[in-house]
Amino acid sequence: MRLLCDSNVIRVYKLTDQRNLPRTMDDTLLMHRLWRGFLSTVGTRPFYDIFGPSVRWLALLASILLLIGSIWSLAIAPPDYLQGNSYRIIFIHVPTASLALSLYLMLAVLGVVSLVWKFKTASLVAEAAAPVGLVLCVLALLTGAIWGKPTWGAYWVWDGRLTSMLILAFLYVGLVALFQAFKDTPQAGKAAAILSIIGAVNIPIIKYSVVWWNTLHQGSTFTLTAAPKMPASMYLPLVVMLLGFYALTAALVLYRTCTLILQREYQKAWVHALVLQRQSRAQSDVKG
Amino acid sequence: MRVAGVFRRELRLRYKSSASWVQSIVFFIMVLVLFPLALGANLTLLHQVAPAVVWVAALLSILLGVDTLFRSDLDDGTLEQIVVSRFPLTQWAVIKVLVHWMSGGLLLVALSGLVVPLYGLSMTESGTLALSLLVGTPTLTLLAALAAALTVPLRGQIMLIPLLALPLQLPILIFATGMVSVMQRGESILPILALLLAGMILAGLILPWAMAAALRLSLQS
Numbered sequence: 001m002r003l004l005c006d007s008n009v010i011r012v013y014k015l016t017d018q019r020n021l022p023r024t025m026d027d028t029l030l031m032h033r034l035w036r037g038f039l040s041t042v043g044t045r046p047f048y049d050i051f052g053p054s055v056r057w058l059a060l061l062a063s064i065l066l067l068i069g070s071i072w073s074l075a076i077a078p079p080d081y082l083q084g085n086s087y088r089i090i091f092i093h094v095p096t097a098s099l100a101l102s103l104y105l106m107l108a109v110l111g112v113v114s115l116v117w118k119f120k121t122a123s124l125v126a127e128a129a130a131p132v133g134l135v136l137c138v139l140a141l142l143t144g145a146i147w148g149k150p151t152w153g154a155y156w157v158w159d160g161r162l163t164s165m166l167i168l169a170f171l172y173v174g175l176v177a178l179f180q181a182f183k184d185t186p187q188a189g190k191a192a193a194i195l196s197i198i199g200a201v202n203i204p205i206i207k208y209s210v211v212w213w214n215t216l217h218q219g220s221t222f223t224l225t226a227a228p229k230m231p232a233s234m235y236l237p238l239v240v241m242l243l244g245f246y247a248l249t250a251a252l253v254l255y256r257t258c259t260l261i262l263q264r265e266y267q268k269a270w271v272h273a274l275v276l277q278r279q280s281r282a283q284s285d286v287k288g
Numbered sequence: 289m290r291v292a293g294v295f296r297r298e299l300r301l302r303y304k305s306s307a308s309w310v311q312s313i314v315f316f317i318m319v320l321v322l323f324p325l326a327l328g329a330n331l332t333l334l335h336q337v338a339p340a341v342v343w344v345a346a347l348l349s350i351l352l353g354v355d356t357l358f359r360s361d362l363d364d365g366t367l368e369q370i371v372v373s374r375f376p377l378t379q380w381a382v383i384k385v386l387v388h389w390m391s392g393g394l395l396l397v398a399l400s401g402l403v404v405p406l407y408g409l410s411m412t413e414s415g416t417l418a419l420s421l422l423v424g425t426p427t428l429t430l431l432a433a434l435a436a437a438l439t440v441p442l443r444g445q446i447m448l449i450p451l452l453a454l455p456l457q458l459p460i461l462i463f464a465t466g467m468v469s470v471m472q473r474g475e476s477i478l479p480i481l482a483l484l485l486a487g488m489i490l491a492g493l494i495l496p497w498a499m500a501a502a503l504r505l506s507l508q509s
Binding site for chain 2: 115163167168170171173174177178181182186187190191194195197198199201202205
């Protein structure tokens, strides 16, 4: 630009730049300031800078919570009066099932965000979260089957809750397959966004399947308005395990997203600088 | 006027190459014939499994036939012309799916009458089965067409369409196969029929938009 412009033109540009342009109400309203502030964080580099360091302490928090929760739930919580000790698999089954549902809801919201506002970061987070959700959903189904054999007498029944969770597992498989098939192209995020939005119709079906159908699966124990139906000695370790699993999933998804950002943005200068910095630090560690 | 023109064009294209739509019909009949041969001449067993077999055969034949729904248009440039001409892409997707259904699901409704000789169902049971197919196959076709629209740029990935479409089609399958057994028990089929119709209306309202978005996406490669 400087080579092509006349020096007079540059002077005129500088004059208009310094002139006091009239300010509108939009620039001062709190919501607009908040929105602009949020928008400044959705680029891949701000996301990496903000959430990259948080992976470490989230993983630490997750290990502490899961350690405390595991010891509490396996050793300290009392045995069930009917099921004895076999109920303890609830402390893995409930967090994984709840997380599989929440992750899919997050994928659907990310799909809407990436289609409407076209944030690249949103589709990267979705690409990172889909395999995590798949593993959690499969774990929920497996632990449920292991639990079902001693309590119901069957590994699997085709009732509403289990069938709709199986459908959720297939939805996750479809999402992962779609991301794999459209490897590294920008269409991956958008195609998966469309599929995750359409598949979100399954979430209320799963949530209300224990209400709508006569099912072997138990109804909801925790509601927002009433006291929990479980005694405190059992639901407190469950809450700890739930928080631990949420922290673990957050750490995993953010870690995978940051890796994806580095992989996809490999041509950018800041990625180059970061890689060179890491290399020089590693070399100095080796030498020193 | 232009809608009628596009409709006539799609009809002529569909019936010009008989191989495309005849193959899924032949597949449906093949599956219907294979099951009695495999299960043996046990008429009570056949009577019980008939609705499920017909529905699985219909689902599979729809999934197989939808693979090339949009790909030929992407290949010869028609898709780009439709987008550029500002003809509503949602309407075009609906017309394509309607023409595909007329040579697919609608024929399956008629062919489901084969259960009367092959599986020993009575005329009323076969009529209920045909009604469930009539109400269910449009939704199945729309969902399979959405999966086809999402995977148009990908070639050679045949199993991706069933993988994407099946989780959404499973509830339709579950409800529709229940319709005939409800009728056999003597209860009213209206609740299930209402659910299937609601699914069809919901699919018809939302999926054309999703298909248009997916088709526009496939042009951006």
